Amino acid sequence: MQLFVEHLEVSNFRVIENLSFEPNSSGVTSIVGRNGHGKSSIIEALSFAISGKSFRSAPKESLIRRGSNESLIRVQVITNEERALSLDSLITRSGQDKLRLNTNAVSRREVFRTIPLTAFSVTDIEIVSSSPQLRRDYMDSALVLLGVKAAESVDNYEKLLRHRTSLLKSIQRSGDFDSFDYLEVFDERLAEEGERVVTFRMNFLARIESRLEEMYQEIAGTGHSVRLGYSRSSDDLYRDLKVCRSDDIRKGSTGVGPHRDDLLLYLNGLNARYEASQGEQRTLAFALKMALHRLILDRSGDSPILLLDDIFSELDEVRIESLLDGFDSTQCIVTTSIDHKLLASVGPVFHIENGSIH
Ligand SMILES: Nc1ncnc2c1ncn2[C@@H]1O[C@H](COP(=O)(O)OP(=O)(O)OP(=O)(O)O)[C@@H](O)[C@H]1O
Numbered sequence: 001m002q003l004f005v006e007h008l009e010v011s012n013f014r015v016i017e018n019l020s021f022e023p024n025s026s027g028v029t030s031i032v033g034r035n036g037h038g039k040s041s042i043i044e045a046l047s048f049a050i051s052g053k054s055f056r057s058a059p060k061e062s063l064i065r066r067g068s069n070e071s072l073i074r075v076q077v078i079t080n081e082e083r084a085l086s087l088d089s090l091i092t093r094s095g096q097d098k099l100r101l102n103t104n105a106v107s108r109r110e111v112f113r114t115i116p117l118t119a120f121s122v123t124d125i126e127i128v129s130s131s132p133q134l135r136r137d138y139m140d141s142a143l144v145l146l147g148v149k150a151a152e153s154v155d156n157y158e159k160l161l162r163h164r165t166s167l168l169k170s171i172q173r174s175g176d177f178d179s180f181d182y183l184e185v186f187d188e189r190l191a192e193e194g195e196r197v198v199t200f201r202m203n204f205l206a207r208i209e210s211r212l213e214e215m216y217q218e219i220a221g222t223g224h225s226v227r228l229g230y231s232r233s234s235d236d237l238y239r240d241l242k243v244c245r246s247d248d249i250r251k252g253s254t255g256v257g258p259h260r261d262d263l264l265l266y267l268n269g270l271n272a273r274y275e276a277s278q279g280e281q282r283t284l285a286f287a288l289k290m291a292l293h294r295l296i297l298d299r300s301g302d303s304p305i306l307l308l309d310d311i312f313s314e315l316d317e318v319r320i321e322s323l324l325d326g327f328d329s330t331q332c333i334v335t336t337s338i339d340h341k342l343l344a345s346v347g348p349v350f351h352i353e354n355g356s357i358h
Pocket residue numbers: 013014015016033034035036037038039040041042061062063064065066310337
């Protein structure tokens with residue numbers, strides 16, 4: 001059996017005051033509703049509780065329903081070993097958020113590793129079109145899902161980098177040269193971990209590239225080529241950390257390393273970030289997510305939960321049908337404002353109105 005969400009309870013999250021929802025354990029469950037009635041909110045609540053990611057770059061407080069001080073998302077999950085998990089995610093205006101898995105405090109990353117999830121919304125087009133941060137996040141969340149060692153490297157690198165930032169700032173304030181020596185030792189470790197992260201990312205890209213092209217062609221038709229590239233901010237991290245040290249102290253941040261690298265996407269030989277059309281960027285963004293989804297499925301046999309927010313409005317019936325056919329054992333929650341007849345033939349259809357589901 002595949003991992004699935006058994007029950008979802010959302011209170012005071014965006015337009016939703018109180019909502020309780022039980023999707024099918026496998027296959028497609030649809031949520032249909034008019035614009036502004038809470039379709040994205042329900043997907044976002046689930047996605048936020050598990051991955052900590054919101055669909056928009058708006059401040060987290062804006063997720064809390066107007067007039068409330070806190071929002072609670074409660075997710076009951078059954079794992080593929082038939083273990084019941086209970087996840088509580090509390091968002092507060094005071095910033096004292098809580099995340100508990102079976103009543104124990106946990107990190108988002110731990111939750112994401114325990115409950116793998118693929119979420120896609122229309123705003124995901126930004127993964128192709130916007131600054132490198134989202135593309136790095138894509139690679140790193142893949143590493144977190146794909147292996148413990150890679151996930152540890154990402155964690156370690158981020159910790160070391162934060163530590164270096166505070167060190168740089170303290171040297172900047174005090175001109176303390178003892179710390180400058182300490183930076184020498186420190187940079188060796190940072191460079192080592194950074195090189196590891198780069199290698200993990202590049203290996204991942206090599207594994208995902210053909211699946212990505214395949215996925216793109218499934219949606220857009222054959223005859224398109226998709227290639228990936230990795231752009232490094234430094235090809236010798238230890239050397240460049242040393243070279244940039246004075247500059248970094250002045251700026252209070254580290255100028256080179258995987259946190260400054262980028263994933264390059266080429267569609268039919270052109271850099272998709274700058275040259276692809278909007279429709280091509282949207283398709284590529286979707287293909288990126290789905291390629292990772294398939295990679296995880298092929299690798300472990302475990303399918304991440306799939307959340308698709310409002311993607312059908314862009315597709316014709318034939319494409320919707322072929323897409324829906326592929327999700328037989330995966331739990332897939334889809335939202336749409338158009339009540340396609342097809343949806344009722346593949347699974348239950350719920351209606352959402354003013355943040356309530358029925
Ligand atoms: N913090 C908040 N408190 C109360 N309402 C909010 C809050 N944030 C957003 N909303 C409202 O939530 C409503 C539902 O938004 P949501 O994005 O879930 O709708 P939707 O069903 O996905 O619509 P669409 O079909 O247009 O994508 C919007 O009308 C918005 O004004």
